[in-house]
Amino acid sequence: MRRAPTRGLLIVISGPSGVGKDTLIKRLLELDRNLRYSVSCTTRPARPGEVDGVDYAFVSRERFQQLIDEGAFLEHATYNGNLYGTLTERVERERDAGHDVVLKIEVQGAEQVRAKVPDGVFTFVVPPSVDELVRRQVKRNTETSKDMTARGLIATREMEYASRYDHVVVNDELQRTVAEVLAIIRSARERDIQDK
Ligand code: 5GP
Numbered sequence: 001m002r003r004a005p006t007r008g009l010l011i012v013i014s015g016p017s018g019v020g021k022d023t024l025i026k027r028l029l030e031l032d033r034n035l036r037y038s039v040s041c042t043t044r045p046a047r048p049g050e051v052d053g054v055d056y057a058f059v060s061r062e063r064f065q066q067l068i069d070e071g072a073f074l075e076h077a078t079y080n081g082n083l084y085g086t087l088t089e090r091v092e093r094e095r096d097a098g099h100d101v102v103l104k105i106e107v108q109g110a111e112q113v114r115a116k117v118p119d120g121v122f123t124f125v126v127p128p129s130v131d132e133l134v135r136r137q138v139k140r141n142t143e144t145s146k147d148m149t150a151r152g153l154i155a156t157r158e159m160e161y162a163s164r165y166d167h168v169v170v171n172d173e174l175q176r177t178v179a180e181v182l183a184i185i186r187s188a189r190e191r192d193i194q195d196k
Contacts, residue, residue: 008034008095009188010117011102013181014110015125016155018137020171021104024125027178028102032185036099038091041067044082047142075105075112080150084109100185106154107161114164121188123181124165128172130156 015021029035042056043064052058059067064083067073076085086103094101103113113120127133133155137148162168167184171177
């Protein structure tokens with residue numbers, strides 16, 4: 001008889017805008033075949049190059065509200081005037097299949113997940129310095145200057161949440177940071193197996 005796969009872990013990654021979460025997660029997914037990325041819903045307009053259903057599911061405010069009313073979200077939050085949310089069904093399907101699911105969410109959403117999934121693995125990514133964060137945001141060049149100022153202010157507030165996470169990782173050098181987060185995930189898996 002085939003043994004049911006062990007249920008996958010929930011891995012939450014937060015950090016201020018521009019810290020490099022996207023690149024970090026992309027590398028994690030390339031290096032660890034058991035990881036799955038949870039594509040969020042958002043009301044934010046797509047940036048050039050972003051693909052619907054891959055980077056985000058881009059939805060209208062009406063549709064987002066409907067999903068809230070249906071209780072479809074594991075968590076949802078407002079960030080810089082737009083709504084973002086994680087669909088429970090997608091996460092559960094992957095976890096039931098034994099895959100570890102990565103959520104890239106901001107701090108309010110992470111608080112909601114912590115209340116519902118206390119055994120999740122919560123990691124906060126910080127920049128080596130605030131100057132470096134600003135430099136990366138400017139380099140990305142996807143936001144208007146008004147938007148960048150707003151994101152900078154949110155980033156300062158978000159940094160105060162770092163101590164609430166299980167792990168705080170400094171994104172100083174991508175390869176090193178990726179290795180550190182992979183080690184965190186692998187040790188969480190081992191702990192999870194031992195607990196069962
Ligand atoms: P961006 O507009 O730069 O793609 O994302 C803005 C912020 O929203 C980032 O901190 C990102 O991690 C967060 N975010 C993305 N998807 C979700 C989600 O489903 N839920 C929550 N709470 N935050 C999200």
